[in-house]
Amino acid sequence: MTMTTQQQTEIQVNRAFGIKAPDTIRVPGFDSPGPFTPPLKADYQFRSGLLSDLLCWHRGIAAGQHHDGLWLTGPMGAGKSSLIAQTAARLNLNLIQVNGRRRLEIADLLGHLTAIGGDVLFQDGPLTTAARLGAWFLFNEADLVEPGELAGLNTVLDGGPLVLADNGGEVVTPAPGFGIVCTANTAGQADATGLYAGVQRMNGALLDRFWVVEVDYPEPDQEADLIAQAVPALPTEIVHKMIEVAGEVRRLFVGQRDDGPAIELTLSTRTLVRWAYLTLQFKGAPQPLDHALKRALTGRAEPETAEAIHGIVQRLCGGTP
Ligand SMILES: Nc1ncnc2c1ncn2[C@@H]1O[C@H](COP(=O)(O)OP(=O)(O)OP(=O)(O)O)[C@@H](O)[C@H]1O
Numbered sequence: 001m002t003m004t005t006q007q008q009t010e011i012q013v014n015r016a017f018g019i020k021a022p023d024t025i026r027v028p029g030f031d032s033p034g035p036f037t038p039p040l041k042a043d044y045q046f047r048s049g050l051l052s053d054l055l056c057w058h059r060g061i062a063a064g065q066h067h068d069g070l071w072l073t074g075p076m077g078a079g080k081s082s083l084i085a086q087t088a089a090r091l092n093l094n095l096i097q098v099n100g101r102r103r104l105e106i107a108d109l110l111g112h113l114t115a116i117g118g119d120v121l122f123q124d125g126p127l128t129t130a131a132r133l134g135a136w137f138l139f140n141e142a143d144l145v146e147p148g149e150l151a152g153l154n155t156v157l158d159g160g161p162l163v164l165a166d167n168g169g170e171v172v173t174p175a176p177g178f179g180i181v182c183t184a185n186t187a188g189q190a191d192a193t194g195l196y197a198g199v200q201r202m203n204g205a206l207l208d209r210f211w212v213v214e215v216d217y218p219e220p221d222q223e224a225d226l227i228a229q230a231v232p233a234l235p236t237e238i239v240h241k242m243i244e245v246a247g248e249v250r251r252l253f254v255g256q257r258d259d260g261p262a263i264e265l266t267l268s269t270r271t272l273v274r275w276a277y278l279t280l281q282f283k284g285a286p287q288p289l290d291h292a293l294k295r296a297l298t299g300r301a302e303p304e305t306a307e308a309i310h311g312i313v314q315r316l317c318g319g320t321p
């Protein structure tokens with residue numbers, strides 16, 4: 001087996017992330033990708049505020065100054081998971097990801113015994129692999145997990161070791177660089193709106209070990225750039241109209257309008273990119289924007305909501321070919 005060794009290096013932030021910053025600002029990373037470095041998306045748009053929070057957390061973790069987790073909270077499809085993956089890609093960090101679900105057990109993340117050729121061997125789970133490698137461990141939708149179960153991370157969030165009971169009690173001290181990031185639609189306090197099914201109220205002692213960063217939808221200009229990058233053939237004026245529609249739908253979703261009812265779904269950045277893509281695919285249809293939006297979003301909406309959203313499209317984009 002050939003092993004490529006990654007050399008630690010200091011990475012210049014403005015060059016690696018395409019944002020404005022003095023040349024002297026650097027963060028720890030590696031000179032080449034590791035076995036679990038995610039693929040880089042060259043068109044990913046970093047937001048400097050979010051990036052500065054994330055890199056500050058990373059610096060502290062890399063220097064062993066703290067072991068806190070990072071809790072990214074925000075609405076669906078706003079760019080939480082992709083921020084972590086694309087930052088890891090630019091810094092050549094290893095990233096191991098899992099998805100939360102109600103019955104997930106920390107023991108599953110540690111590893112399990114498995115029969116290989118007549119022997120019973122212990123196989124590391126994703127958390128153990130991340131700890132041994134000094135990787136980032138990304139726990140997506142962490143607020144879906146049973147709160148008591150997630151509190152099993154408390155020791156490691158205090159800088160303590162993992163203990164593998166199934167492997168004869170092996171004690172794994174995480175390698176430098178290991179850190180835990182959770183993404184969730186809530187900040188762990190459960191969901192008062194009822195929009196995010198299955199979300200649980202997290203254990204307070206667990207949350208006390210996290211930095212909390214909010215990730216909202218990008219500003220309109222930035223979202224326009226992002227769509228232009230993803231679907232370059234779509235005319236700019238259509239992109240701007242779509243973003244106006246998204247703004248109105250999002251305001252309805254959070255109930256910020258007093259002249260209309262709140263709606264049960266919203267138009268995420270993820271959906272916006274899909275809508276733009278489908279609009280281009282269906283450009284020969286009589287009403288490409290409506291046609292595409294039905295497939296991208298409103299096909300799963302309540303009929304009144306679909307009507308309200310298509311009404312917004314008519315009003316804002318009525319004259320658009
Ligand atoms: N800054 C960005 N640059 C480019 N594309 C982006 C950006 N932010 C979000 N996207 C697009 O939006 C999609 C959704 O982003 P992501 O999966 O990170 O959202 P999320 O907040 O983790 O959502 P969820 O809560 O549903 O897990 C991405 O696949 C990408 O297409």
Ligand SMILES: [Mg+2]
Nearest residue numbers: 080081140183
């Ligand atoms: Mg996500």
